Amino acid sequence: MDYQLIWVLLIAFAVFAYVTLDGFDxxxxxxxxxxxxxENRGKMMNAIAPIWDGNETWLVLGGGGLYATFPEAYSLLMTAFYIPVIVMLLALVFRGVAFEFRFKSRDHTNHWDFAFAAGSIIAAAMQGAMLGAFIEGINIKDGHFIGGAFDWISPFSIFCASAVVVGYALLGAGWLIMKVDGPLQGKLRAIAKPAVIWMAANLAVVSLMTTYLNPAYGDRWFSTPNIYYLAPIPIVTVGLMFWLWHAVKRREKTVFGITLSVFFLSYLGFGITLFPHIVPPVISFRDAASPDNSLSFMLVGAVIFLPVILGYTAYAYYVFRGKIDDAGYH
Structure with missing residues (x-):
């Protein structure tokens, strides 16, 4: 068995699960x-109250799995992204505290609302900035990071941060459109319309800029015969964006589903661009992997616990599948 490939796919799955599930909350x-x-802010928070902390399970799984299975990649990435990782984690802590305290501290609701919004925006922005810096590549020499503490800040990474913030906002709007009715739903539809345009523009610019960052990226997409095999990904993505634009006007459940599909195709394109590098531009997942006996041992645990995590996640979403009102789910 190719344990290295299996584990890189499992890590990729965990990261995508986190991006989509924690992305909408x-x-x-x-x-x-x-x-x-x-009143409406309360409904918005109640729409994710039963599931939001479970969504972050995938962040732990992705980070812990990377540490255990690809320790060299973990070491280099955490060194290069130490500051944005710490800022992201602090933002998530602030957001979690605000989530719990908002319902208990009636005299300071506005302060906790600010903490919840700021924590969400900062966490999303840090994830986008790290994505942009990851695509641009890490400065490595003889297996060690030789860059500076702020190498992760660049025009491209800032643009990626904006793209992730807007994308998460659109995911959140799609989730809430399914969960609420009335004037609040109408307001969310109005917010989603410009967000679709912004997201489409971001996707186009980030995709084109990525192909110019490294000649190998452009060759991966535009050389023959690759261009014929890979062309359906951007073509279908464009079609989904047009469908999404029309769906936000009158649909409920399809808005969230279409946005998830766009995220999946974007993530797939990102993986195709960088494969097989786990630390661009020089370290492949095979170079960074733990020994096969370690990978096979850990795979036993993954085979046991991944279905459990998927099962209770699916059950939680099934139980709280209804609409939200002032009293909660119904």
Whole structure:
């Protein structure tokens, strides 16, 4: 068995699960500044109250799995991204505290609302900035990081940060459109319309800029016969964006599903661009992997616990599948 490939796919799955599941509840925090009524903000938070902390399980799984299975990659990436990782984690802590305290501290609701929104925006922005810096590549020499503490800040990484914030906001809007009715749903549809345009523009610019960052990236997509095999990914993505634009006007459940599909195709394109590098531009996942006997031992645990995690996650979403109102789910 190719344990190295299996584990890189499992890590990729865990990261995508985190991005999509925690992405929409971060998106709800990003949307908070656009809604001033405390009653509606309460509905927005109640829409994710039973599931938000479970979504972050995938962050632990992705980070812990990377440490155990690809320790060299973990060491280099954590060194290069030490500051944005710490800022992201602090933002997630602030956001979690705000989530719990908002319902208990009636005299300081506005302060906790600010903490919830700020934590969500900052966490999303840090994830986007790290994504941009990851695509640009890490400065490595003789297996060691030789860059500076702020190498992760660049025009490209800032643009990626903006793209992730807008994408998460659109995911959050899609989730809430399914969960609420009335004027609040109408306001969310109005917010989603410009977000679709912004997201489409971000995807186009980031995709084109990526192909120019490294000649190998451009060759991966535009050389023959690759261009014929890979062309369906951007073509389908464009079609989904047009569908999403029309769906936000009158659909409920399809908005979230289409946005998830766009995220998946974007993530797939990102993986195709960088494969097989786990630390661009020089270290492949095979260079950074633990010994096969370690990978095979850990795979036993993954085979046992991954279905459990997937099972209770699916069950939680099934139980709380209904609409939300002032009293909660119904």
């Amino acid at each position: 971060l998106g709800i925090g990003i949307l908070f500044p656009f809604e001033k009524k405390q």
